[in-house]
Amino acid sequence: MNLIIRKAKIIDTKSPYHNQIVDLKITDGVIEEIGDVVSNNAHYQEFQKENLHLSQGWLDTSVSLGEPGFEDRETIANGLEVAAKSGFTGIALQPNSFPIIDNQSQIHFVKQKASHSATELFPIGALTKNSEGKDLAELYDMRNAGAVAFGDYGKSLANANLLKIGLQYVQDFEGLVMAFAQEETIKGNGVANEGIVSTGLGLKGIPNLAEELMIARNLFLLEYTGGKLHIPTISTAKSVALIKEAKAKGLKVTCSVAVHHLVLTDEKLSTFDTRFKVSPPLRTETDRQALIAGILDDTIDCITADHNPIDIEHKKMEFDLAKNGTIGLESAFGALLTVLPLDKVVEKLTSGYTILSIEKQRIDVNSKANLTLFETTSTWTFTKENILSKSKNSAFLGTSMKGKAIGIYNQGKLVTV
Missing domain, CATH: 3.20.20.140 (Metal-dependent hydrolases)
Structure with missing residues (x-):
C-alpha cells in the first residue's frame, strides 16, 4: 500500500533525520520522500497520531x-x-x-x-x-x-x-x-x-x-x-x-x-x-x-x-x-x-x-520502508486486555508501563493496534 505518515519524530541516531519531526511518503514499500510537509497529489492513504515516533523496524x-x-x-x-x-x-x-x-x-x-x-x-x-x-x-x-x-x-x-x-x-x-x-x-x-x-x-x-x-x-x-x-x-x-x-x-x-x-x-x-x-x-x-x-x-x-x-x-x-x-x-x-x-x-x-547478519534498512529516501511506529509519553498498566497472544502467561500483568507501540509498516503493509 502507498502511504504518507504525517508529523513523525524520527528516532535513529545514525540518520540525518534523528530527532526531527517530518512527513514520510512511501510508494510501493519504498520511502520516496521525507520532508517537513509532503504533498499528497496521488491520494495516498495518510496516517497521523499525536506524539507519533518512528524508528527502524x-x-x-x-x-x-x-x-x-x-x-x-x-x-x-x-x-x-x-x-x-x-x-x-x-x-x-x-x-x-x-x-x-x-x-x-x-x-x-x-x-x-x-x-x-x-x-x-x-x-x-x-x-x-x-x-x-x-x-x-x-x-x-x-x-x-x-x-x-x-x-x-x-x-x-x-x-x-x-x-x-x-x-x-x-x-x-x-x-x-x-x-x-x-x-x-x-x-x-x-x-x-x-x-x-x-x-x-x-x-x-x-x-x-x-x-x-x-x-x-x-x-x-x-x-x-x-x-x-x-x-x-x-x-x-x-x-x-x-x-x-x-x-x-x-x-x-x-x-x-x-x-x-x-x-x-x-x-x-x-x-x-x-x-x-x-x-x-x-x-x-x-x-x-x-x-x-x-x-x-x-x-x-x-x-x-x-x-x-x-x-x-x-x-x-x-x-x-x-x-x-x-x-x-x-x-x-x-x-x-x-x-x-x-x-x-x-x-x-x-x-x-x-x-544475525540481516540487512538493516535506513530511514532515508530510496530505502525500503521497514518502520516501527510508537509513542513515548503515555503511562498505563499492563492488563489481560493488552494481551494479544493465545497464551496469557505474562509476567508483566499489573506492571506500570511508559509509552506504547502503535504498529509497523513493513512488506508494503501497515499494521496498527
Whole structure:
C-alpha cells in the first residue's frame, strides 16, 4: 500500500533525520520522500497520531510460537500479528516446536507460513538433532534454506566437544551459534534464583554459578575455535563481566538480555505465581542493575522479549512443576521505557539485524520502508486486555508501563493496534 505518515519524530541516531519531526511518503514499500510537509497529489492513504515516533523496524532475536505441534499455545499467523502490533517488523523464531526445527524442510515450512505477513520471520535452526545435544543437526542445509543461526532453545550443550565442532563447522559459511548457558548439574532441581527469597519461600535455588560457569566454558571454546557465538538471555552481574572481558580480548561474542530480567527481580516470587517462573530465573536487584549497566555501556548487544507462550495446563500448577516461560512481545517496549532511555531502547531493539547478519534498512529516501511506529509519553498498566497472544502467561500483568507501540509498516503493509 502507498502511504504518507504525517508529523513523525524520527528516532535513529545514525540518520540525518534523528530527532526531527517530518512527513514520510512511501510508494510501493519504498520511502520516496521525507520532508517537513509532503504533498499528497496521488491520494495516498495518510496516517497521523499525536506524539507519533518512528524508528527502524524492531527485531526480536528470541521468539517461540509453538507451531508446528503446539498450536494451542500459539500459531505462526497470530504470533506474527502480535509481533506487528507490538512494534516488531521481524522475529527470529526459536526451533522449540514439535517436531523440532532441525532440518531444511522444517525451515521451509515455517518460512512459507509467514510469507504473507507484515512481520518477517527468520528461523533459528536447532544446533543438534531434535535439540537432544547428541549429534549436530543439518546446519549447512538449514542455512541454505534460510536459517539465520543455530541453537537449542533453553538447553545448554553439556558436550563441550560438540559445541567446539559446531563452532568450527559453521565458520565455513559464516554461521552463528547460539549457546544458552546453564550448567545442568549445578542447577539440579532448582526452580528459582538461589538467595534470600528462595530460602524464605522454601524453593530449591539455582545459583548464579550455573550460568557463569557455562559462559566461561563457552568463551574458552570460542577463543580456541574462532567463529561467532551469541549467548542469549544472560541474567547475572558476573555474566556481564565475563562477556565484557571476552570482547576486550577481541572474541566475536554477542549477548542478549530478556526484558523481564531488566525490569523484574526474584522478589516477585513471594506469591508463588508461576507467571514469574522463567529460565534463567529472575535474579536480584544487584544483578538487574548490572544488566542495565551492561546495556548502557554496550557490553550487552541486544534486548529480547524472550517471548514463550505456555498453555494454561502447563503454567497454572505447582511452582516446582510449571513450565518456564513468559510471553513478552506486547509488553516489551512499555516496560523498557520505565528503566532505559528511549534512544538506547530503540538501539537495542534493532541491533539484532547486525548480530544475525540481516540487512538493516535506513530511514532515508530510496530505502525500503521497514518502520516501527510508537509513542513515548503515555503511562498505563499492563492488563489481560493488552494481551494479544493465545497464551496469557505474562509476567508483566499489573506492571506500570511508559509509552506504547502503535504498529509497523513493513512488506508494503501497515499494521496498527
